[in-house]
Amino acid sequence: MSIIERYILRNCALAFLVGLGLLTSVIWISQALREVDLVASKGQTLAIFFIITGLTIPSLVAIIAPLALFAAILYTLNKLNADSELIVMSAAGLSQWRLLRPFAVVSLVVLILVAWMSIWAMPSSFRGIRDMLSKVRADFVTFLVREGQFVPLTNGIVFHYRERGPNGSLLGIFIQDRSDPEVINTYIAESGSTVEVDGRNFLTLSKAFVQRQTRNDKDPAMVSFESYALDLAQFTAKEDGIILKPRERSTLDLIKLDPKAADIYTQTYFGRYRAELHDRFSGPLYVLSFAMIAFLALGQARTTRQGRGTAIAAAIIAVLAIRLAGFSASALFQRSAWAIVLVYGIPLGAFALATFLAFRRSGARVPAPRPVVRRHQVIQGTAQ
Known part of the structure; x- marks a missing residue:
């Protein structure tokens, strides 16, 4: 990897980490404020509070990471273009493939991160939250009931x-x-x-x-x-027995799940379990589609007279539309098995289309100064 590629890689990775950290922190704080009741009314310690709210982070990262990568690529390309660095690179002969390479490396790392969160960390964290809340409810005598009071349970x-x-x-x-x-x-x-x-x-x-x-x-x-x-x-209040919700089951359990041998609840809502399994595998694919859409929007060198606001707005609208379409496909897949084509087809189709459009225009180059030099030489020869 050349110095230019390492430079782009460093800027993109740093922008992604900052964006992921800020977005995750903001959303985690908003989620944690809903659980203040654990400390205020149920008498739990701050350690229990932070453990339960901290277990929600994997699910937040799985959703936020593709969006943070999209924003990081837009920011990096916009910065390179604003500083005229992208124009210089294109004039020096840097191809679209070489320009894409550092972004592809970051995207691959984010893809692995999101896949790990979706397939293993997220179901484990939801199961941990369930176990912690069960202990909190079981420990109500020590923490909830106040001395000297007749408390109806x-x-x-x-x-x-x-x-x-x-x-x-x-x-x-x-x-x-x-x-x-x-x-x-x-x-x-x-x-x-x-x-x-x-x-x-x-x-x-x-x-x-x-x-x-x-x-x-x-x-x-x-x-x-x-x-x-x-x-x-x-x-304590009666729960739904030992039945685990779709998000609380491990990926291996969902793969082995047989609706004929399952309990009544699982048979009734088997579509939810099926959709949860395929959402865990299709979710990481949005990393690729979002990254390529950002590269399509600003991957081409532009002059200062060519506005980039329209391209950025179009990319944001496309990303939101694709993600909403993915959620709709998942909901449809709960009722109809054929919708599995949409579950995987939407992110993969968006990635393929964005890749095709990005490299369809890859032949465009900034004109080299050679014709200008020849013209200058001709004018000087005529003058002599």
Whole structure:
């Protein structure tokens, strides 16, 4: 790679990193502000807050990186043209292929980055968010319930404790469970603490009394325990079992997914799982199409009299239209299997068309000064 190509490569890579960092930071902050409730009302630490919000970064990078590359190529080419460097390079015989080479190297690196994010990092991060939120909900006794208050929970359960002990235990516990309309269970204990066993959270009650009363029984039955364990899962909202959403499944799971052997939910919404799988493979292709559209717009040397604003605006409109068409194709693919042609055809077709148009005009060159020199020589000979 020549010095000129390394110079272009350095400028484009730096512009991409700056653009990716700024765009990701802005969108991440807007997303993180929605999760402030974790700290404000659910009593979680800042570490949990940053872990959960940080796990959204792979999904942001997968979407932002192609756009950041598009902007970086536009910025680099516009800067080269504004400083007349692109005109000098073209006059010196720099071909369109050599001019494209540094941008192709950056595009290839970004393509690998987006593919890694889409295929592995993004589903892993969504699964991590699900696990973290499950732990937050399971740990509601320690962080959500306030001392001295009767707090109504889900499923007709009321929880109360008098105060916290010195070691973080709960003192003076009262729990009334009306989740079953036929039976009312009341738990009273001197103290209790949360423990985790095999990934499940339990509230261990010490010196507890359990009162059980059915609708037909006037006299409730009461049993005392020295130690009694309650599964905290019954105090939280019921989720959709162990069913994982399409974005939470690994790519290998989606490839092996058989709709005939899957559960009812997966069979009903199998189109979403199918679309998610192919979105992970087709998403990185937009890196190539966006890069080539930017090169098509400003890859040709222009004089200062030739406006570049129209070309930049046309490129931005084309990129937005192509990405919206890709989203529409993915939504259509959830209902109709034939739309897989559009899922891959839109980014690949845009890349092929932009490449054809870019190199169709590659024969245009800045005229060499040789004819001017010959004319000057002829005029001097005539004068003599």
